[in-house]
Amino acid sequence: MTLPTADAPFFVVLNPGSGRDDAHETKALIERVLTEAGRAHEVLMCAGTPVPQVAMKAVERACAEGGIVVAAGGDGTINAVVQAVLGRGCALGVLPQGTFNYFGRVHGIPLDTEAATRALLDATVEPVQVGQVNDRVFIVNASVGLYPQLLEDREAYKQRYGRHRLVALWSAVVTLFRAHRPLRMVMRCGGEERNVRTLTLFVGNNPLQLRQIGLPEAPLIGGGRLAAVMLRPVGTLPLLRLLLQGALGRLGEADDVLSFPFEELSARPALPRRRAMVKVAVDGEIIQLRAPLRFAAAPEPLPLLVPRHPQPVA
Structure with missing residues (x-):
């Protein structure tokens, strides 16, 4: 894959069904941090729309604009976004919002949403193994x-x-x-x-x-x-x-x-x-x-x- 540029836009897939915080407050927090950093972004809410469908839209936008897809949710939400991202050539960021957050924790991603969003701004891209059962x-x-x-x-x-x-x-x-x-x-x-x-x-x-x-x-x-x-x-x-x-x-x-x-x-x-x-x-x-x-x-x-x-x- 081509590594994203330092100013690559973020396309955030936010699942309002994940986490304990109000989804609109979480959306506002993410937008504030990225706006203050001068980073182009769009937060795509999954309210009423299946996560895989929103994830595909985010991947299409990221591929067209040289951007990065970000999954904001629990491990199930992240899975749906990974399914859309894998093999498409764009990188993935994660904002953990679930109960156990095993994926985010094992990769050292903060559980606090503001800290995790700030960590995206200077993060490095690393290849990570994922499993597969059938397709x-x-x-x-x-x-x-x-x-x-x-x-x-x-x-x-x-x-x-x-x-x-x-x-x-x-x-x-x-x-x-x-x-x-x-x-x-x-x-x-x-x-x-x-x-x-x-x-x-x-x-x-x-x-x-x-x-x-x-x-x-x-x-x-x-x-x-x-x-x-x-x-x-x-x-x-x-x-x-x-x-x-x-x-x-x-x-x-x-x-x-x-x-x-x-x-x-x-x-x-x-x-x-x-x-x-x-x-x-x-x-x-x-x-x-x-x-x-x-x-x-x-x-x-x-x-x-x-x-x-x-x-x-x-």
Whole structure:
């Protein structure tokens, strides 16, 4: 890609559904900082319009004017913008607005919107690995089985009780008390094919998230490698213990957890139906993809604006 110029305009995709602050206040803050810096910009709000549609508009404008696309939202919003940006030759900036903000945090981007906006002004462009499942990118993780159900329930609880980590934890506890049918899958990795039974298949691309839950594969992410995590079929109480171990950063010590790094992995239902569709969680968004599912790092890295003085990763 061609590196953006020092005065390249910003095209900000702002999702009003992300974050706790009023979207109009956030928009005004971003515009004030960029105006004071004398930087050309446009903030495109997603109110009433799907994020992917707004993201495509921003990418078209950025490609035509030598600009930079900026995603202002949580990891799901950033994912939609990355999907539009990747392979188009323009760089991406990020203003984290979500609950966990794994993508922004792992790259040292401030969580404070004003600080993150100022950091865009002298940021450097670095190539960043993103994952891919079939034709969909993911920046943090993609999964099938129990984990998508956890996410669906978490979103329902957030709609009722607000976006808070304690709400997310409580919704997970409630979900785990339900009965769960194990997945029966045929998995191919490293030239070997085997049948597996698992409650969930989780594929991670974010070392911060993996490190926080205590998986040894965290430092191996990158260079074309992702990490797979599978849970053996267990009952409710063992599942609750696994949840606690993850919260304490000790999931890698659990006997019922299998994790390993890989470069390419495919998975399909062991009893395939014609044109079988699989529910997949991609960076917190639930989608349907046709089996087999093929996980790998995207062939092209993402050109990401990284702060010249990154925040410590925490």
